Amino acid sequence: MKPAIKLIIGVFSLLMPVLSGAQSLLSAKYEIAITSQDHPEKVRHFTLWRNKHNQVIHQHNDQQVAQYWTLQNNHKVKLITLFDSHQRGIEYAAADIKGHQQRDWSEKWQLLSNDFLRELQLVRTYDDEQFGKVAVLSKQATENRFTVEWLPELSLVKSITNDSAQSKETWVLHSVSSDAQHVEQQWQAWARYYLTDYADIGDNESDPFLMQMINLGFVEEAASGFYNDKGQPIKGQHSHHH
16 A cells, blocks of 8 residues: 555545544633734634534634524524623524535534645654543644644544744643533523624614624624634645645
8 A cells, every 4th residue: 555545545544533523512712822023923713612413613712702503404504703701692503604614514514624634744643641642643734834733532632733934823632521510500601691683683783782792893704724813724735735
C-alpha cells in the first residue's frame, strides 16, 4: 500500500467517531489566546455544549453570548442567538441565516469541519491521561499554518494553533464534562429565555434590547467555528471551507 493511501486511510479512521455521531452529550471548556504584532495577548473563554446529535451551543463566556444551533430534518440549520445578561434570544429560520452557515453541521458540532480535518496531515498519535487518544495533525496554508490536536474518541479539538506572520491564535481544551444533569440544567436555563423571531424585529423597533443588539452588530452575524477577538470566523480557515 502506498504511503499516501495509508495516510488517507489513517486520517479517515480518526474521523469515524465523528461521522457516527459519537459522544452526543457533553460540555467542553476552552481557553483562547490571541497575540498579534500590534496588540498584547488577549485571553477569552469558550464552551461547547452538546445535548443531542442535532443540538449544539457555542457559548462565548466573556461576551455572555451563545449560539444555539439545531440541525433540522431537512438538513438545514436553525439558529437562536442567546444573550445571557438579558435572558433574551433572537431566533433565525434557516432562510434567514447566511448561506455559508448551512453547509456543514460537523463544523458546528466539533468546531472544525470534517472536510478541513481531512486536509490535515497526520504527524503522530499519543495517549493523554485526561482525554485519551490524541492525533496531532497539521496543514500549511498560503498565509497560515494550522496545528491541531484531535480527540477521535470524543470528536473534539484538544488544541488548535492558527499561526501567521501577523498573529497567532491558540485554543486549548481545559476540561470536558459528560454529566447529563449539568448539561440538562444549563439547557433548561437557556430554554427559559424570551425569544424574538428575526423576521419580527422590524415590528419591534421600540424594544431597547433589540436596538442595542442591532447597534452592536449581533443581529446580522451568525458565525460558527473558530473566531477572532471580534467573534468573526478566523481568516484563512473559513475562506477555504465555505
